[in-house]
Amino acid sequence: MKKAILPAKSDLQYVSLVLPGLIIFTAGLIVPLIMGIGYSLTDWNGISQNKTFTGFLNYIRAFTDPEVRSAWLFTIKFTVVNTIIQNTLALLLAVVLDGKIPGKKILRTIFFFPCLISAVIVGFVWTKMYNNVLPAVFDAMGLDGHLCMLFGDEKTVLQGLLIANNWQWVGYWMLIYLAALQSVPAELYEAARVDGANSVQRFRHVTIPMIASAITVCTVGITTGSLKVYDLLVTSTRGGPGRASTSIIYYIYSAAIGGRQYGFGSALSVVLTVVLLAVAVVQLRMLRKNEVQM
Amino acid sequence: MNRKNISKETGFGKKIADLLVYIWAAVCLFPVFMIINYSFKTKREIYIGNPISIPQKLNFDNYKNAFEKLNIGVMFANTVFYTICSVLILVILCSAAAWAIQRNKKRFFRFSYYYFIVGILIPAQALFLPIYVVGYKLNLVDTRIGVILMFVATNLSFGVFLMTGFITTVPVELEEAARIDGYSLYQIFFRIVLPLLKPAIATLIILQSFQIWNEYLMSSLFVSSNDLKTITVAIQGLFSQQTSDYTTAFAAIIISVTPIAVLFMFLQKYFIKGLTVGAVKG
Numbered sequence: 351m352k353k354a355i356l357p358a359k360s361d362l363q364y365v366s367l368v369l370p371g372l373i374i375f376t377a378g379l380i381v382p383l384i385m386g387i388g389y390s391l392t393d394w395n396g397i398s399q400n401k402t403f404t405g406f407l408n409y410i411r412a413f414t415d416p417e418v419r420s421a422w423l424f425t426i427k428f429t430v431v432n433t434i435i436q437n438t439l440a441l442l443l444a445v446v447l448d449g450k451i452p453g454k455k456i457l458r459t460i461f462f463f464p465c466l467i468s469a470v471i472v473g474f475v476w477t478k479m480y481n482n483v484l485p486a487v488f489d490a491m492g493l494d495g496h497l498c499m500l501f502g503d504e505k506t507v508l509q510g511l512l513i514a515n516n517w518q519w520v521g522y523w524m525l526i527y528l529a530a531l532q533s534v535p536a537e538l539y540e541a542a543r544v545d546g547a548n549s550v551q552r553f554r555h556v557t558i559p560m561i562a563s564a565i566t567v568c569t570v571g572i573t574t575g576s577l578k579v580y581d582l583l584v585t586s587t588r589g590g591p592g593r594a595s596t597s598i599i600y601y602i603y604s605a606a607i608g609g610r611q612y613g614f615g616s617a618l619s620v621v622l623t624v625v626l627l628a629v630a631v632v633q634l635r636m637l638r639k640n641e642v643q644m
Numbered sequence: 645m646n647r648k649n650i651s652k653e654t655g656f657g658k659k660i661a662d663l664l665v666y667i668w669a670a671v672c673l674f675p676v677f678m679i680i681n682y683s684f685k686t687k688r689e690i691y692i693g694n695p696i697s698i699p700q701k702l703n704f705d706n707y708k709n710a711f712e713k714l715n716i717g718v719m720f721a722n723t724v725f726y727t728i729c730s731v732l733i734l735v736i737l738c739s740a741a742a743w744a745i746q747r748n749k750k751r752f753f754r755f756s757y758y759y760f761i762v763g764i765l766i767p768a769q770a771l772f773l774p775i776y777v778v779g780y781k782l783n784l785v786d787t788r789i790g791v792i793l794m795f796v797a798t799n800l801s802f803g804v805f806l807m808t809g810f811i812t813t814v815p816v817e818l819e820e821a822a823r824i825d826g827y828s829l830y831q832i833f834f835r836i837v838l839p840l841l842k843p844a845i846a847t848l849i850i851l852q853s854f855q856i857w858n859e860y861l862m863s864s865l866f867v868s869s870n871d872l873k874t875i876t877v878a879i880q881g882l883f884s885q886q887t888s889d890y891t892t893a894f895a896a897i898i899i900s901v902t903p904i905a906v907l908f909m910f911l912q913k914y915f916i917k918g919l920t921v922g923a924v925k926g
Contacts, residue, residue, distance in 0.1 A: 363829040364748040367740040368756050371800055374737070377782075378797020379763055382774035389774065446665045449658070460669045463676065466904045468858035468876045471897050474883045475675055478890070483678055486695040517672060525916055578769045581860045585883045599769060599861075606773050607865075615773050622770040630765055 383623070390617035395610045408617035418618065420593055421601035424508070428597065429576035431512055436572050437565070439520045444527035445557075458528070461521030469518065473586035476514035477501060501587050504594040511595060515582060519575075523568045530564035531557070559640070566637035573633060574626055598622055682894040683707070690891055706895035716896055718871055719878040724903070725788070726863075726874060727856045730795035734852055735845050737796070738803030739811075743837055745804075746811040747819075757808065763801025769861055776865045784866075791866050791874075795856050803848055810844035811837075846914040854904050875900045 390408055394401035412418055443461060447454055464472065480502075485495030500510030534557065542552045558565075580599040583589060589596035589604070596604075598618065606615025682690070683706055685699045710716045741760070745753045768775065775794065776785070784790030814837055822832050838845075863874045873881075879900060882893045908915060 360829055361748065361750065364744040365752065367744040367829075367833065368753065371737040371741040371804065372756060372759070374793060374797050375760065375763060375800045377778065378775065378794060379766060379768065379771070379801070382771050382778050383766060385777060386771055386774035389777075443665065443668075446661050451662050451665065457665065457669050460673055463905070464672070466854060466858075466908055467897075467901055468860060468879075470858075470860045470876055470880045470883075471900070474879075474893070475679060475897070478682070479675055479678065482695040490696070517675065521672075529916060574767065578767060580769065584860070585880055599772075602773070603861075612773065612777075619770050619773055623767060626767045626770060627765055 386616045386619050386623075389613050390620050392613045394613045394616075396606065396612035397610070401613065404613070408614045409621070411614060412617050412621055417593065417596075418598075418601065421596045421598045424595060425577060425579065425598045427508060428511065428515075428579060429573055431508075432515060432576040433569060433572045435512065436516055436520055436523060437568055439516065440523035440568065441527050441565075443520065443524045444531055445553075447524070447528055448531040458521075458525070461524055463521065464518045465522040467518065469581035470585050472514055472518045473582045473584060476510065476517070477586045480510055502591065504591050507587055507591065507595045511579075511582060511587065514586070515576075515579070519572070523572065526564050526568055527561065530561040534560040562637070562640045565640075566634065569637060570630055570633050574630055577622070577626055577629070679894055679897055682891065683898050685891055685894075687891055706891045707899070709889075709892045710895045710899060714878070714882065714892060714896060715870075716875065716878065716899060719873050719875045720899065722788075722872060723857060723875045723900075726791050726795065727853050729792045730799070730856050731849055731853050733792065733796050734799055734803050735848055738800065738807045738848065739838060739841055739845070740833060741804050742807035742811050743814075743833060745808055747816075757804075760801045760804040764805055766801075768798035772861055772865060775862065779866060786866070786868050786872060788872060791863065791872070794862055794866055795859070798862065799852055799855070803852065806848055806851075807841070807844055810841060810847075813844075814840045843914060843917075846911055847917055850907060850911040850915045853907060857904050 389401075391403060391405060392401040393404050393407075447457060451457070467475075480498050480500050484498035488495040488498055500506040500513070538556050538560065539552055542556050547555065578599055579597045580603070583595060583597060583600050587595040589600050599622070602615045602618045602622070605611045605618070681698060684702055684704075685693070686703060686705065689697070689699055741756070745757045775798070779785045779790055779794060782790075784793060818836055818840070819832050822836050827835070858876055859874075860876050860880065864877045864880065867873050867877060875896075879893065879896050882889065882896065
């Protein structure tokens with residue numbers, strides 16, 4: 351409708367508004383994606399002028415190398431447990447904070463605050479917590495302080511990282527659930543109550559369907575975020591002890607930057623990108639089905 | 645709020661739940677207390693004293709050291725500069741692109757929209773290697789402009805997505821009236837549309853600046869010289885030194901968190917509003 355009164359010149363002006371963004375976006379994200387695919391088919395070391403085309407060799411290695419497999423294993427464990435725990439805790443907290451609890455605003459800020467801190471710092475702070483502060487607390491209570499040194503043992507390092515990551519992010523997802531809970535109309539609960547539904551049934555059949563889009567947002571967000579874990583490890587476990595907490599991005603970084611295997615690193619990057627895209631699309635499809643259209 | 649929470653339990657179960665939440669809050673607060681506590685301790689207190697004891701007197705030496713020895717003032721200024729420039733450019737580019745996409749329905753704009761949206765699903769962190777290579781080939785590595793362009797490129801698609809949603813709230817009638825008054829397209833954008841987008845821009849600012857401020861992986865690759873480093877990269881360097889100067893590090897942590905905490909306090913309303921949209925990015 352509007353188009354009719356616009357001269358053709360203004361189309362070009364509109365284009366000029368989109369173009370700068372389009373160029374920067376293409377150069378900074380799309381070109382790297384294509385280049386990454388290109389490098390992944392070579393044996394480039396990152397410095398040398400020549401790179402040899404090696405076909406799918408890097409990809410074959412990406413799927414057979416035991417070190418890569420252990421990095422994936424850690425990343426997947428971290429992601430699965432994180433997605434379940436972080437979602438549950440965030441929703442539980444949001445439900446309590448949505449009710450009548452004194453000091454609501456302060457509680458909200460306390461839970462939310464840690465996500466404003468860089469994950470690099472969170473890793474460092476929790477290293478100090480496990481190595482110095484918590485042992486002192488345990489000792490003071492007459493318990494064995496060594497129980498707290500979660501980053502020192504292959505068996506407990508995942509636990510330690512999960513605690514640190516949840517401390518940082520539960521409050522963030524809680525805010526999203528809180529916003530969703532507050533938008534559920536009270537009449538729905540009233541109607542359910544009149545129909546004789548108890549509190550568990552109301553939660554299951556009113557709350558959950560009504561906040562389904564928040565569940566989608568949080569689940570996809572936590573899953574993709576956890577698959578990309580890196581910053582947290584740099585200042586805490588550095589992938590150790592041994593290789594026990596080497597995530598896939600951590601592995602790519604050390605293989606490509608430290609080990610000078612750009613081609614191989616790029617192949618892993620491409621695989622990770624595909625995995626992230628696939629996980630997001632599958633989760634969105636599955637979860638969107640349950641969403642109620644208002 | 646007037647809404648009655650008839651769904652909520654009253655009585656014993658609720659009291660237990662509330663109590664648990666308070667205990668939980670105390671546990672969550674403990675590391676924060678610890679950071680603040682450590683930042684005021686002397687070296688002696690760190691090595692000899694009990695980790696959970698409180699320092700004997702409030703000493704600001706660690707903060708002084710952070711500025712004098714670590715030169716954290718420079719890193720701080722760098723990070724402020726990168727964050728402000730990137731966010732400013734993002735605000736202009738994203739609103740301009742989003743507005744054009746919403747107002748002009750020709751094929752090019754529809755294509756541009758989907759092109760940008762695909763970017764939300766492409767994880768920049770997974771592509772850190774080739775992004776770095778592109779930066780290197782364009783001679784942008786270890787330059788201020790390079791860091792800023794990197795932040796803009798990796799955050800653009802989300803910004804366009806966010807702003808396109810908000811543009812629908814801008815009334816077309818105002819723009820038409822301005823056009824009749826002889827405003828050019830650019831004048832309409834800068835004088836009419838941008839001011840009307842204030843709430844959306846506030847949301848974009850807070851969501852992007854806290855991510856850019858805390859970003860580590862890409863910034864650590866893009867900057868190597870000391871006087872260009874961001875505060876997060878600088879603090880990371882401090883942790884990895886063998887002779888870790890913990891007391892100074894904790895003061896540096898407080899210094900680095902403060903601006904974002906303050907920004908959050910001012911823009912909290914917009915932050916919460918943008919979260920639901922923002923989380924889609926993941």
